[in-house]
Amino acid sequence: MNLFGGTISSLEKGLNYASLKNKTIAQNIANVDTPNYKAKNVNFEQMLSDAKEASTISAKRTDARHYDFQIQQSTPGVYSYDNFNYRSNGNGVDMDAEQASLAENTIYYNALVERVSSKFNTLNTVIKGGR
Known part of the structure; x- marks a missing residue:
């Protein structure tokens, strides 16, 4: 039985994306002074296309009593700017852009958390019984 028609699942995927983006931004900020470090980014469209093209590995069943299972392998959609050098030491991190991206992603994440919370409050x- 699906209580919310897939809404919670969609919100969960959005939270996973925002969490991965936040980790990527934090990694970029942590490496702002590392020579030759290339800034990384997460692209939702790339994650979506990677999920559609995810390879599936199936077990070979040699007997009817064996369990059938499948594992989907996919990449998380993180990519780096290989040809971009922001500084003379080869570092590709723009601190102002990273901080702006972090602020935007935090607002997005908090909005998703509030939406999930309201769904659970409705269920509660x-x-x-409405009390």
């Missing part, structure tokens, strides 16, 4: 109200 239904369980309690």
Whole structure:
């Protein structure tokens, strides 16, 4: 039974994306002074296309009593700017752009968290019978 029609699942995927983007931004900020470090970014469209093209590995069943399983392998959609040098030491991190991206991503993440929270509050109200 799906209580919210896939809404929670969609919000979960959005939270996973925002979390991965936040980790990537934090990694860029941590390496702002590392020579030859190339800034990384997460692209939602790339993650979506990677998920569609994810390779599936299936187990070979040699007996009917063996369990059938499949594993999907995919890449998370993180890419680096290989040809971009922001500084003379080869570093490609623009601190102002990273901080702006972090602020934007934080707002997005908090909005998703509030939406999930409201969905659970609605469920809690239904369980309690409107009290």
